[in-house]
Amino acid sequence: MATLLRSAVLNPEGYRTVRPAGDGGNGKSHSFSSLAPRLDSIEGKTVYLIDTGFGGSGKFLDQLQAWFAERMPSVKTVRRRKTGNIFRDDTKDLWVEVKERGQAAILGVVG
């Protein structure tokens, strides 16, 4: 029907009000420092290998641990599985441990 619709059609994405979810401050701008300072080298350091629970992550990090043991034996690796829900960052205890005993973390694996 080539005739124009005489009545106007509302825009399904018209006026919207939103409020940010909890962690984002007021949703306006945040200020971040940069990424954490890097290590000069990981030789002799303690690196946490953290499995976030997604299928296959555990096995992947096992292989990574084996690689470090063979190729960079001075790197001490610690395997941990993230507690709590796999979709959110709701872990408190584990990060304190990583801070006290570790110098770096490898996290995986998405998908």
Added chain:
Amino acid sequence: MAVAACSRTLEQEYGIPTAPVSTFEFANVVAGDRRFHGIPLRFIYTPHPVVGMPPSVLRGYIEGKDPATQRTVVDEVVEALTKPVTEDEFVGDFTPPSRAGVRQALLEPDTEDNLQRLFYERGWTDGLPIILPTEERVAAMLSGTNRAPDEVVGEIFLHDTQEYLSFTVEMVAIVGVMAGARAEHLPVLLAIASTGQPSIPGSTTPFACMLVVNGPIRNEIGMNSGVGAFSPRNLANSVIGRAWTLLTINWGYMRLKKQFWTSQGNPIGYNNMCVAENEERSPWEPFHVQKGFQAAESTVSLFRGWSFVNNVVGSSHRTVGEDMFIQLGALPGLYSAATLILDPLVARHLKENEGYRTKLDFSRWISQNFKMPAGQFWGTDLIHMMMAPLAEQGVEPYASWKKLPADTLIAPYDKPENINIVVVGGETSPMWKVADFAYSMSASVDKWRAKPATDECADGSCGLPDEP
């Protein structure tokens, strides 16, 4: 994704350098996370998939090439932890994108065919034609409720911008018109919207929802709880079920390849199994009364899950419950949740011939008698992912189940109250469906009615206006 969220926390709050790893398939999900949180995490990509791959293949990934950069994966991991932070990795102030905003309320006038195309191209539909929400049609729809058009109905969580979007009565009315709903359906749509639950929950698995309506509203708007209740043969069932998906797509921003990544999708999403319970022919109390509502109240009840399995008429020398074990054998039993959808013939047979006085009696019987090998139970990924952590923390009965040899039988439905029963059907055959749907919540319809249901209107003037 938890990997990105954990990396951000470690980098920002604990000063720990991190090397997050993802398969290349999720590169665009990682990019989305970067866009909304601003922190340039040093993601390393491996080929896809990691899940299910044997150790030798995973070792190959580690020593092989990152598909995004063609550099060796393990070198990038080491480099992510040691290469000094560069200038452009200093973020400073970052304003995450937001969906707040005022868009032009009316679309440019155009022809019916062009506007149908626009609605599809802009991603506002499920691929099927809609009724164009003209001002007159939306105004007529609004007459279905006594609430003001700008009154806030509920909020829905937007995964990508991590915000709660609050939508108004008018926004729900617009989507109702698009779905082909009438004014008398609006109170049900508002009740659904008030829950803030999307009909397509965010997941890469085919996660889907079901919608059951109880109370007097069922007959007032002519819903179908009888013959062919789940098939497209009734206006209210069709448009209300579909409206929930259009609401999720429009206001929940559940748009494929943008906000939701379901790998295969689920056809249940076209109508969300929208039915009325056949309270008149059921021998038991209606579902909403079990959840604490009065029988005279009208409600919507929402469920979430992945599958339903139909029986194909059980044999005569077994009880209905034992026949259901065949269907239950194909469901994971996550959190002991299941929903049994029974034709009234089956429900009355269970009560009158097999002696189950209440719905809960039958749920208890299933909970005590259905068995599944422990190996199969733990073999379902979601069970392993969601319930293995509970077992590791020693939560019973999961801890002891985890220690059992694979072929030992367990009774996975340890919480009978999670086995829901709904009576639907036209009594042309003793049919039932067993679904792995878990109950999420119910919401009142009455508070959204055109006239509060309790008002008597002697002169009949308070009824609904003439249909436009």
Added chain:
Amino acid sequence: MDRRKMLALLGASPALVAGMPTHAETLPEVAPHPATPVLGGPITVLNPAVTPKLAERVPLAPRLNSLDGKTIYLVDTDWGGMGQNDGILQEMQAWFAQHMPGVKTIIKIKKGNFVTDDPGLWKEIAESKGNGVVLGVAG
């Protein structure tokens, strides 16, 4: 005309719609409801409905004047497969034996399943002078 009456008219049986003359048929003119825009006057569409053809009529066989002294075959079409129907036919047989002893009844189970034909059985019934048949029970 009141909208609801028009609805009733519109919602009439197929006979009304079918009864329309073959040229463009105008439904009863209705004053447009003020809230609904008349989008460019009357709208003409193609009718999606298909015209079903009635089957050629086939007459039934003449009836028996009475069942006395007759032989009636009770044929089980085996709907449901596991001999679910024999109960009903056996009860029928018992009823005849008790109430109409003059009627001879023979129970037969159809070969093949409930969708396949069994011409051999019908021939056998005819050859052994069967006078009437009860076929059952379709579910």
Added chain:
Amino acid sequence: MSREAGEIEQTYHIPTVAAAGSNVVSFGIGPNVAYNTGMPIRYVGVPFPFSGQPRSVLKGYIEGKDTVSGRPMMQAIVDALTAPLTTDERLSGPAPDAPAAEPRILVASSEDDLQRLFREKGWTDYNPVILPTQERVAAMLRGTHHKPDEIVKSAAGTFGSRRPFTVEKVATLAVMAGAKPEYLPIILALASRVPYQDSTTSIAQMIVVNGPIRTKIGMNSGLGALGPDNEANSVIGRAMTLIHKVIQGYQEGITGFASLSNPLRYDNLCIAENEESLPDGWLPLHVQMGYKPTDSVVTIFTGWNFINSTGWVEQHYAPQFLMRDYMSSLSGMSATLLMDPSVVDLLHGVQGFQTKAMLGDWLSQNVEKTAESYWGNSIVSSMLAPLGRQGLEPYASWLKLPDKAMIKPFANARNIRTVVVGGKTASVWFATDFMPDRGTLIDAWS
């Protein structure tokens, strides 16, 4: 059953009475006579359900009322064999009072009136339709070289009753469904396969498209292919529901009695196979059926259940194990797996299934269920138990097994098929009991 009764009456002139459950007897008396058999077989209605009832209840039915006439059951049976024929029962030749032809054009004063008329006539799935104006139908017809008045099929109704329909009728329904002209060939191919199978159980159909047309018209075989999202998948799937109702004349409660029916009927699981992701050795569905890879083919499946794997493949439990566990809940007559390409990578690359057939063979050897559970499925017992009683193997020996004996229901591995569809963001799959037809060449209708 009417067919057998008709044969006895017509060939051997023996008076017959048919007994049917009260749930379906109205069809036997009404539409089945008018449109299919033309023979007004005398029916008595037996209260439903009867299968599975104890003998005392069946005795009660015999001593109770016939649900058709309301008279005592046995009296109704005796009358059916003895009461003289009415004039209607003696009719032969063309039926009197044939319904007048449907008008080609309809006119109404507003769109909303027409949307309501289409709903009340049962011509839609009660979701909004695009009104089939002459301009839109003419534009749609440019999608095929077939003439508008060409008869696509005549025996289109349930049980093959005569409902001749033209290419223009299909184009009209295609417009209503929201189709583009380039979808018309597939929709015509679907229409050419009526009547679709129906049942009082929750039966449903699935549409799988193979070949070049998938990409030509923008179907989705990847992320979220099962919907609801892609226009071609959604519209073509829905068009089948409109064909089922309007062309085949399936109306619940009149010519159809599906007690709960199946939510899949909203879109008939319309998908395209993800042929691009198939590893070598794994052939597209239509090539397995004998078509050329360059043929565009639509295959219609019929079945009841589609069981979801729920989550990803679990490392310690290979994908074929969980498939085996869930498939033991299917009837065993047929199975079609809908598999995400990531699962195919695991089965082909890691588990060593070089072809779809090898997976079918493994499952055929490993899916087990008790004899009791096998025969407990009424479709299996209705269709296969009688064949077993006549000595057909393996059903004959399975009938003799004790209840708890284990059998391999998918003895014929060719009844297990695999269709690959999905976007690789999760290693998920569906196990279904859907059975394919032999496929239809879409190019014949382009």
